[in-house]
Amino acid sequence: MPFEATIAAFAAALGDPAAPPPAGALGRLGVADSRRFSVYRNNVAVGLIGALEARYPVARRIVGPDVFRALARRFVYARRPRSPVMIAYGDDFPEFLEEAGAALDPPYLADVAALENAWVEAYHAEDAKAAGVVELAALAPAELPGARVEFHPAARLLRFAAPAASIWAAHQGDAKPAPPERWQGEEALVVRPDAAVAVHILPPGGYAFAARLREGATLADAAEALSNPDEFGTHLVGLVEAGAVRSIIPGDAS
Amino acid sequence: MTMANRLAFSGVGVGFKAEHFDAILETRPDLGFFEIHAENYMGAGGPPHRRLEAIRERYPLSLHGVGLSIGSPGPLDHAHLARLARVAERYQPAVVSEHLAWSTHEGAFLNDLLPLPYTDETLGRVCEHIDLVQTTLKRSMLLENPSTYVAFAETTMSETEFLREIVRRTGCGLLLDVNNIFVGATNHGFDPYRYLADFPLASVGEIHLAGCADDRDDAGFPLLIDAHDSPVRDAVWPLYAEAIRRLGPTPTLIEWDNDVPAWPALFEEARRAQRALAETTDRKAERIDAV
Numbered sequence: 001m002p003f004e005a006t007i008a009a010f011a012a013a014l015g016d017p018a019a020p021p022p023a024g025a026l027g028r029l030g031v032a033d034s035r036r037f038s039v040y041r042n043n044v045a046v047g048l049i050g051a052l053e054a055r056y057p058v059a060r061r062i063v064g065p066d067v068f069r070a071l072a073r074r075f076v077y078a079r080r081p082r083s084p085v086m087i088a089y090g091d092d093f094p095e096f097l098e099e100a101g102a103a104l105d106p107p108y109l110a111d112v113a114a115l116e117n118a119w120v121e122a123y124h125a126e127d128a129k130a131a132g133v134v135e136l137a138a139l140a141p142a143e144l145p146g147a148r149v150e151f152h153p154a155a156r157l158l159r160f161a162a163p164a165a166s167i168w169a170a171h172q173g174d175a176k177p178a179p180p181e182r183w184q185g186e187e188a189l190v191v192r193p194d195a196a197v198a199v200h201i202l203p204p205g206g207y208a209f210a211a212r213l214r215e216g217a218t219l220a221d222a223a224e225a226l227s228n229p230d231e232f233g234t235h236l237v238g239l240v241e242a243g244a245v246r247s248i249i250p251g252d253a254s
Numbered sequence: 255m256t257m258a259n260r261l262a263f264s265g266v267g268v269g270f271k272a273e274h275f276d277a278i279l280e281t282r283p284d285l286g287f288f289e290i291h292a293e294n295y296m297g298a299g300g301p302p303h304r305r306l307e308a309i310r311e312r313y314p315l316s317l318h319g320v321g322l323s324i325g326s327p328g329p330l331d332h333a334h335l336a337r338l339a340r341v342a343e344r345y346q347p348a349v350v351s352e353h354l355a356w357s358t359h360e361g362a363f364l365n366d367l368l369p370l371p372y373t374d375e376t377l378g379r380v381c382e383h384i385d386l387v388q389t390t391l392k393r394s395m396l397l398e399n400p401s402t403y404v405a406f407a408e409t410t411m412s413e414t415e416f417l418r419e420i421v422r423r424t425g426c427g428l429l430l431d432v433n434n435i436f437v438g439a440t441n442h443g444f445d446p447y448r449y450l451a452d453f454p455l456a457s458v459g460e461i462h463l464a465g466c467a468d469d470r471d472d473a474g475f476p477l478l479i480d481a482h483d484s485p486v487r488d489a490v491w492p493l494y495a496e497a498i499r500r501l502g503p504t505p506t507l508i509e510w511d512n513d514v515p516a517w518p519a520l521f522e523e524a525r526r527a528q529r530a531l532a533e534t535t536d537r538k539a540e541r542i543d544a545v
Contacts, residue, residue, distance in 0.1 A: 001408055003327040003375050010368065011359035024371075025404035028443050033472045036403040036441075039479055043366040051365075080362035084321025084334055085296045124297030153298070195301055 014041050015077070048076035052090045055120055058171040059097075059113045062106065071097070087124050091117050111164035115199065118156035118190040122197045125154035130193035130243035136236070139250055145220035146251020149213045149236075154192035155244040157214065159207045161185050165199060193243025200242050209235045210244070218251060263287055263314045263348030266527045268508045268520055275305050277517035282312070285524060287348065289316040289507050295345070296337045310345050316460060316507065317347035321363065324383045324397070325356040325370040335390050342391055349459055349505075351396035351429045352387070354380070354417070371406035372416040377423075384424040396459045398429035401437040401466075401480035413438070414452040421457045428454060430504075431462040432494045436487065437478040441471075446493055455501055463494060463527060464509035483512035485523055491530060498534040506531060 001009075001024060009022040020034065027033030052072040053060055060068040075096050081089045094117055097110035104110060130152050139147060158165075163180040165188040170177035187207035189200045202210070208225035209232065223232035239245055265286025270278075278288075288309050295306055309315070319338055322330060342350055355367035370376050387395055399417060411419075417428060430453065439446035465484030469477040486494075486508070498504060508523045 003371070003373070003379060006371055006406065006408065007327050007356060007359060011362075011364070014364060014368075021404075024407040025369075026407055027404065027471050027473060028441075028475050029473050033404065035469065035471045036477060039403045039469065039477070040366060040368060044364050047365040081365065082361060082363065084323070084331070084357065084363045084365075085293050085337065086363075086365065087294065087297050122300075124300045124302070127299035127303075154300075192300065195304065 010040075013037065014044055015080075017041065017077075045073065045076060048081070048089070049073060051086050052076070052093060055090050056093065056113050056116050058116055058168050059109055061171055062109060062112065062167075087120070091121065093117070108160070108162035108164050108167065111158075111160040111162055112168050114158055114160075115164055115168050115188060115190070118158055118188075119197050119199065122154040122156055122190045122192040125192060128153050128246050130191075131240055131245045131247050133237065133240055135248055136240050139248060143250040143252075145218060147219045148216060148249045148251070149219075149239070149245050150247045150249065151214055152191065152193060152244055152246045154190075154197075156190040157207055157210050158188045158190070159185070160188070164188075165201045168199065189239070189242055189244055191243045198242065200238075203235070203238070205231075206235055206238070210239060213239075263316070263505050264503065266506050266508065266524045266531060267313075267316060268524050269510060270306070270309055271514050272302070272305060273514065274517045274520065275308075279308065279312075281517075283521050283524075285313065285521075286505060287314040287316055287507075289318050289509075292317050292319040292338050292341050292350075293321045295341050306345065315345055315347040316505070317342055317345065317350045319350070319352040320367070321357055322352050322383075322387065323356045323358040324352050324387070325354055325368070325376070325380055326358060326383075327356075327376075327379055328358075328360075330383050330386055331358060335387065338387075339390055342393075349396055349427075350391060350393065351398055351460065353398045353400060354420075355400050367400060369400060369402045369404060369406070371408045372411045372413060373408055374410070377411075377416060377419055381420055381423045384420065384426050388424065388426065394426050396427040396429040398431050398462065399434050399438075399453075401431070401434040401441075401478075403441055403477065403479070405442060412452070414449060414454070418454040421454050426457075427459040428457045429460045429462060430455075430458045430497060430501075431464070432497055433462065433464040433466060433486065433490050433509075434480060436490045436493060437466050437480050440476055440478045443475070447496060450493065450497055450500070455497075458501055458504060461494070461497060461501075461504050461506040462509050463490060463506060481512060482509050484510075486526075491526075494527075495530055495534050498531060499538070502538070503531060503535050 013019045013022050021032045021037030023032055027036050049072040094110050094114040097113055163186045165186045166180040187202040189202055191198050205226045209222050212222040212225050223229040267285055267287035267289055270288040270290050353367050357364050435446045435449050463486045464482045467479040467481040469479055471477045506527050
């Protein structure tokens with residue numbers, strides 16, 4: 001059998017748990033051996049499921065290890081890694097959970113997973129110095145309305161229908177998680193200005209304001225997303241203090 | 255970054271794990287090197303790189319790739335090779351190694367070291383891939399002998415013949431995984447000492463030692479799994495001593511990637527390898543004295 005055909009048959013059998021071992025992959029008696037082949041099949045599944053378990057510890061804790069394993073197993077057979085860089089694998093697991101829609105129990109599981117994924121992305125993001133309030137204070141008032149913001153490479157913005165950030169926070173540490181004080185949607189900012197990843201819950205309107213800035217809007221335009229545009233300063237200082245901003249590009253003062 | 259001497263690559267090392275970072279910096283263990291999986295340092299930034307820079311300032315590094323899929327029939331993933339080159343450029347490891355195995359098929363990464371038949375055709379393909387790696391990295395690499403659970407009907411040469419021919423054609427070095435010999439010998443029913451005697455030992459630049467797990471195949475034969483989750487087996491230590499007796503002192507790694515123990519236990523396993531290395535070297539010196 002040509003090399004390509006041998007490897008293709010092997011790969012196909014790995015991807016189908018019900019398939020017999022490839023005819024040419026032999027044990028000591030010179031015949032195909034399903035226990036031997038299943039070592040490979042098991043290594044592939046366990047390794048990929050393990051990567052998801054490591055990336056989504058809170059989601060796993062919420063549904064329990066058995067339910068999580070079943071979800072992860074479905075995911076790993078549906079979506080193989082497209083790169084050997086496993087620190088990126090499973091970044092579309094929240095989207096996969098989202099597709100489960102009404103079948104997902106609890107329904108906020110996809111939101112919590114999205115936050116956990118943002119945490120991992122921030123952890124591995126490019127290092128950069130974040131702008132501080134000093135840089136912000138250096139701007140002349142006339143430069144503010146036209147100013148634009150370059151976000152820090154680790155910064156991630158998220159919006160949830162459920163209090164997913166509070167739920168996530170309650171599951172840090174080993175203590176029994178307390179339920180959220182108020183059941184309402186939340187907006188979150190994930191940052192890593194230096195070594196440590198931090199998750200902040202944004203004040204109302206914070207997501208829309210920051211999202212517009214991220215798209216390249218000026219401060220004046222982004223402020224229009226707020227119910228009270230005059231409060232843009234509070235939101236901007238909040239983003240800067242959190243370490244979400246890499247630099248502030250002054251607007252034309254004229 | 256001040257770099258430890260790139261050439262000072264000797265003694266016993268262990269695989270670097272983030273959970274051991276504080277203990278390593280506090281105790282500065284007497285180890286020859288640390289080994290890392292290259293793919294774990296292909297992120298853009300963050301704490302993994304900061305920890306590795308701190309380790310690299312204090313110890314030589316061995317860069318061990320697990321995702322290049324050198325044993326694939328298809329072409330190597332050039333983007334991945336470029337990532338490996340960047341990690342090697344940044345951390346200046348003493349050695350770069352990869353596996354005689356495949357892990358990617360039609361763009362899907364399978365996250366395991368999968369086996370290939372040993373034929374003239376596969377030999378040619380593997381050699382082309384190693385040539386490309388060595389040309390891209392501008393250095394020679396070490397290729398590791400695999401642990402395998404199946405043999406292929408189309409195989410026409412032994413693993414040691416296959417490796418010997420790779421070395422002859424590409425000039426690469428070899429990473430001798432002694433546990434993999436033990437696993438292969440058990441799984442396929444060959445004599446591990448015979449395998450060692452047939453191995454192209456002159457090209458060995460590093461040794462791996464690891465633990466494995468027990469299973470059985472369909473026919474009831476013992477089947478060992480290269481699990482890297484436990485201490486080195488008792489039967490592997492004498493095989494290691496024999497390898498060192500033939501090779502002379504060779505940089506040796508304790509590989510422990512799953513169910514990783516606390517630092518003192520891992521360091522104790524490394525100390526055991528250090529003692530084995532010293533005993534064999536001493537015996538050799540005594541023999542030379544006696545001549």
